[in-house]
Amino acid sequence: MKKIRKALAFMTALCIVLSLAACGQPSSENSKAPDPTKGPDPTQQQSEAPSNTAAGEITLWTYPVGNWKDEATVKALTDAFTAETGIKVKVDYLDYTAGDDRVNTALTANNAPDLILEGPERLVANWGANGKMVDLKDMFDDTDMSEINAVNEGIMKACTAPDGAIYEYPLVMTAHCMAVNLNAFKDAGADQYLDLDTHTWTTDDFLLAVDALYKHYNSTVAAVFCLGQGGDQGTRALVNNMYGGTYTNAEHTKYTWNDENNIKALTQLKSMNGIAFDASLDGGKEIAAFYQGTLKMAFCWNIAQQLDPNSAKTGAEKTLSGDDIAFMSFPSQDGTAQLCGGIWGFGIFDNGDAARIEAAKQFIKFMCDSEHTADAVKAANYFAVRTTAEGADLSKIWADDAIMNEYTKLMPFLGDYYQVTTGWAANRTEWWNMLQEVGTGADITEVINAHCDAANAAAG
């Protein structure tokens, strides 16, 4: 026994020593590397902070909202916040595939973060509705409301729960669109169907374009991706807009995506050779295939992608091989689509600690309604949800950016923010499961009815 214990102690010691020693060497070189981007001050501040009490430190989890997934970008923002308030922010980064699961496991284990950056479909419709979030109503005065409503009246509506509680403090917004590979369209003679000035097209033009592309390439040119829920706003907007279908009712109480216009759209899509229902792709992998040039259209697109396709840093508006990318509205019968919006902002999980909630509110105020808001918005690569923040004008932050300016042409098409309908998370799984079944050749009417009913049943 003694021997074992000795061996055990020895091995533990060895393990610790090894892990320290082995990595101690690179540290001396590497400790310099991450620093130069920032001044020495915020780091100094940080190393002093641990002596503070708990409220001096909060945790933030971000979904990949534009560049809020990029550590260097976020660190610059949080460092500025720490410098001003002395509150340290620990940031962790979620992805859209496993992110929900991780928040849910953390909630189950009573270990939720203080702050989370996401949209109303999670903050309001899911965690807010289940009593996990803090009501932020006291953070909005009339000036705030009017500043936000001046941009779009729908924003605050989306961030507010049916009972009047506000679970999300909005920061940025965008409209989700689709993208086409212009060179491919030109080669196939399909560019005649695109109106690159207004970035709109009709369903008939879209269908003709797909056929022309298919004739030219004799392979799949666009994919209705359905591996999972990632990027499903693209498939929803595509199906809804083709023949004017709806997704929910106007009151956001019931899912209506089994309406006949959607069935017509799915039947049409399914019948086309150029379009595949692909259960091996989700939004992200679709973007990769589009960027790579195998797909000629992407349904999962927005301004952040337009500025940096596939996040590959190989130049705005270009595919890997240098083909031009044009963003387009989704096709509809009259050319005016209802685009799905994204409204991202912060929510606070109620961890039962007033000091931390207070610190989190300070953080929100700093990012969403102060002179720093312009930076926070720019970090996301999206548009501000308010005209001014504490006197700082936000309407012109992208004035010198031609692509952003061009993209504002799509913003008026921003449609109803229906993602706050109850049972949204369950509904999403029903949606992509439905697409998978349609893809494998099941009867469309039957399948869509079954899944839409299931979604409504889950919504209760």
Place this chain on the structure above:
Amino acid sequence: MKTGNSVRSKVYKAVSVVILIILALLFLFPLYWIVTGAFKPSTDIYALEPKWLPTQWVTSNFDELFNRRSAPLWELAVPFSRWFTPNHEDLYWSVGPTLPAAFRWLINTVFMSVTALILTCVTAAMAGYALAKKRFRGRAIIFALIVCAMALPKQVVLIPLLKEMDKLRLYDSLWAVILPTVGWPFGVFLMKQFSESIPGEILEAARIDGASELKTFSTIVVPMVKPGIGALAIFTFINSWNDYFMQLVMLARGNISTISLGISTLQNDTTVNMGLLMAGAALASIPIIIVFLIFQKYFTQGITMGAVKG
């Protein structure tokens, strides 16, 4: 007849060697693709015709992997300090300098696997010996439970385990992954099978000589079941190194992420950067492969001796 037979067996042998070589190449392929892919520029990675070698060897994928996230080199928390701090947060007595998070993931994974290995081997060796050689009451029931629970996937007790870890204030720490791994009874089963082969007479003799139980265990039993401990150590180490599920469920913070978890988040990102993924996969697999090749002999010896006893 004799010659016909040997010709036939020679042909068979030649054919089988050829098939083996083809199979070996297939098995080598993923690793080859990871290693070369990690050094390919993105034009090669996304090329429509597969590029067997990088047209140009670049390290940009690794640069990106290392610049993506950073984490403290070490962050030594006072064990179980969450029980005593007012907000149930870890109390750190030392936090190291910042470096690329991928290294931290490796360190975390090594710590996790080695700790699980040590704890499993010690507890399983003792329990296996007791089950095989001690005629205590209740032994049959315990053994039956162990056999039934041996193949249980951890998903079965996912939710209770998660809530238990919350109650123990271990959620979001590496211990939440280590402890259930140690609890999994395969190791006990394996060590029991090994300990069966210890001749009862030797134990008897030791007892007559007046050796204490612990002394008997450490001087007689342990040396005899050493190969078994080796086999179990390898099995545990590789299993916890490759485990993904428990880490996914139990670990939330980036600072205590493991290499499997880290790479999977690269894979799940909104956009998929294949080069980055390959670099991550290379970082995850190369160290353990090197360890494997160094200890290859022990790996094979350990595993081997164990099974024969059955």
Place this chain on the structure above:
Amino acid sequence: MANSAKPMSRALQRREDVAGYLFMLPSLVFFVGFVIIPMFICILTSLTSSNMHDPGMFGSFVGLENFIKLWQDDVFKKGLLNTFIIVLVSVPTVCAFSLWVSSAIYKLHNVALSAFRCIFYLPVVTGSVAVTVVWRWMYDNYTGILNTALKSAGIIEQNINWLGSESTALACIIVILFTTSVGQPIVLYVSALGNVDQTLVEAAQVDGATDFQVFWKVKWPQMMPTTLYILVITTINSFQCFALIQLLTQGGPNHATDTVMYYIYYTAFKLTEQAGHFGYANAMGVMLAIFIGILSAIQFRLGREK
């Protein structure tokens, strides 16, 4: 054991009890704490409508409702079927394949032998998460090497969406699982073959037995313990395919790759709006535990008889 046959004296029995349990103690702490107690809670909660949003451990008692619902749930049944398919396909193929490889390589020159052994072991040490990165690319619908190779060989004309079609997705998962499972069995069989009693083999050969007969009549019985051990670890391995499914197919398409293990996770943390989803997931866990318990008991019985 000589002494086990005789009834022990009381004092002796007591000594054995104390010593036995003391040796068991460290292991039992972990086993009871992290397997038995959670399992017990799992059984209890499977009878309730517990869900994520309830603060407590248990919801309200609903009796066997969850289990009844389970047998009406097509996804669960599909998952159960897939779980069995994975185990029933991968365990025998892994055993047969590794037996063949080992018998082909165990007489080779030492260097060649360890080279082959290492190569077949590599996917095991590479790790499933890293391995999926490559396999996803190989199976890719548009640019994957599998489609490219098969097309250039003229075997297929149109790209096959390996992971995206119901008919191939599960097979794809099983193939990956296979490559990450054969390493250990090969090592085991190689040494078992090396340890076969040569005098028996020679005796059989003198009696005019063919190679085939020698193998089945002489070598195979001697390798039985190894085979049983391999059966056990391969079965355990087959239940560990969660990472492959989560990272490659998420159970799709049309639940073609859903296993019970994945569906438990999915129900617990994706279907959080379904009433009583924790209870439901736990009920699945209980069912799975029962099936696996039976499976293990059978395997163990088989082992006993030999």
